[in-house]
Amino acid sequence: xxxxxxxxxxxxxxxxxxxxxxxxxxxxxxxxxxxxxxxxxxxxxxxxxxxxxxxxxxxxxxxxxxxxxxxxxxxxxxxxxxxxxxxxxxxxxxxxxxxxxxxxxxxxxxxxxxxxxxxxxxxxxxxxxxxxxxxxxxxxxxxxxxxxxxxxxxxxxxxxxxxxxxxxxxxxxxxxxxxxxxxxxxxxxxxxxxxxxxxxxxxxxxxxxxxxxxxxxxxxxxxxxxxxxxxxxxxxxxxxxxxxxxxxxxxxxxxxxxxxxxxxxxxxxxxxxxxxxxxxxxxxxxxxxxxxxxxxxxxxxxxxxxxxxxxxxxxxxxxxxxxxxxxxxxxxxxxxxxxxxxxxxxxxxxxxxxxxxxxxxxxxxxxxxxxxxxxxxxxxxxxxxxxxxxxxxxxxxxxxxxxxxxxxxxxxxxxxxxxxxxxxxxxxxxxxxxxxxxxxxxxxxxxxxxxxxxxxxxxxxxxxxxxxxxxxxxxx
Numbered sequence: 001x002x003x004x005x006x007x008x009x010x011x012x013x014x015x016x017x018x019x020x021x022x023x024x025x026x027x028x029x030x031x032x033x034x035x036x037x038x039x040x041x042x043x044x045x046x047x048x049x050x051x052x053x054x055x056x057x058x059x060x061x062x063x064x065x066x067x068x069x070x071x072x073x074x075x076x077x078x079x080x081x082x083x084x085x086x087x088x089x090x091x092x093x094x095x096x097x098x099x100x101x102x103x104x105x106x107x108x109x110x111x112x113x114x115x116x117x118x119x120x121x122x123x124x125x126x127x128x129x130x131x132x133x134x135x136x137x138x139x140x141x142x143x144x145x146x147x148x149x150x151x152x153x154x155x156x157x158x159x160x161x162x163x164x165x166x167x168x169x170x171x172x173x174x175x176x177x178x179x180x181x182x183x184x185x186x187x188x189x190x191x192x193x194x195x196x197x198x199x200x201x202x203x204x205x206x207x208x209x210x211x212x213x214x215x216x217x218x219x220x221x222x223x224x225x226x227x228x229x230x231x232x233x234x235x236x237x238x239x240x241x242x243x244x245x246x247x248x249x250x251x252x253x254x255x256x257x258x259x260x261x262x263x264x265x266x267x268x269x270x271x272x273x274x275x276x277x278x279x280x281x282x283x284x285x286x287x288x289x290x291x292x293x294x295x296x297x298x299x300x301x302x303x304x305x306x307x308x309x310x311x312x313x314x315x316x317x318x319x320x321x322x323x324x325x326x327x328x329x330x331x332x333x334x335x336x337x338x339x340x341x342x343x344x345x346x347x348x349x350x351x352x353x354x355x356x357x358x359x360x361x362x363x364x365x366x367x368x369x370x371x372x373x374x375x376x377x378x379x380x381x382x383x384x385x386x387x388x389x390x391x392x393x394x395x396x397x398x399x400x401x402x403x404x405x406x407x408x409x410x411x412x413x414x415x416x417x418x419x420x421x422x423x424x425x426x427x428x429x430x431x432x433x434x435x436x437x438x439x440x441x442x443x444x445x446x447x448x449x450x451x452x453x454x455x456x457x458x459x460x461x462x463x464x465x466x467x468x469x470x471x472x473x474x475x476x
Contacts, residue, residue, distance in 0.1 A: 154188025
């Protein structure tokens, strides 16, 4: 890399690190979940076989790179990962179009990885993990390395189930090297499956990630998912108006093969967003790489004065609106003020509950958390008593709705899993769901009442009830 490119990448890294250090003492739920799983792996457990985990393995494995640590190591890893995404965007745009477009792509992606919603952009979650694989796969395909491009597509499957949609993009990009692409894809898939098979976890992986994922994707909580999808997509497009405007210029003024390939990539990414009919903000990471590349080229096609005016107008709204929001949230965290944002309020509650557990626990004590509160598993630092990191597989109610809805999606599976829970003997049980949705409180399930009768309430926070196993077990 030439010196200007190194200076640009270093500046982007420092900006990304500064933004993420605002949340140094926060754990987002989407990073606490893989952290809790990674901590189990470091203790010798096997993912899926010993730990129920409904996401692809790369989501947990990547947190092993820094020992599943929180604090500054976690935020440094976040910033390095985002910088890698920006660097790959720059290299891909440079290869596709030219050096100016490469610098523009780096800056555009960095901007939206800083001013996006923190809970969606900070955690290294499945949808974000696919971004560098998509950019790297397209870059490899464009340089003629079909095997490496296919390898990136294969690894993407172990980052997110939706990563499978990257394969047709790569295959269409290099149709003459299709066999090399498929060979690379097959090598990655076979290597990952072989690793899981050697650990005796392949069957559990299929059940937890693919079977459970199929149930999740077909059971949306929207009454009118198409209308909701259009509304959310328009909102996303408004926030990312700079990318939409630049990409529109590119496709309006370009009719070559690259423009066709980029359009196909965009359509595939939109299909990834729509899969499951939920349209969460993190799903839109699938669109981000292709729009960044297209927008970088589109702005290069504009006269310099028009380019500056469009960029300033389009970027001011997200910078002003969400820059001030970040500042308020950062001030709340630094001054330890209560936050009105639910994610931060629930994290504060987990921190309070973890403090109570730390004062009550003794060596050898174990913990089970009811609800989707993986932050508590991480903050408490107690060994797990069961294979379950949350109560989704025990209630059958998905975590995207269980704070307010009690209708199960997988009741038969949940009943079988509750029988496993009833055979365990955790020292502490924390109900982090009942205070929000009393119908799903742990004491409301008839097949758990005899087991739960052996626990006594010892403390309570607004969002958590902490129980300890009685010294003298009782029958229901």
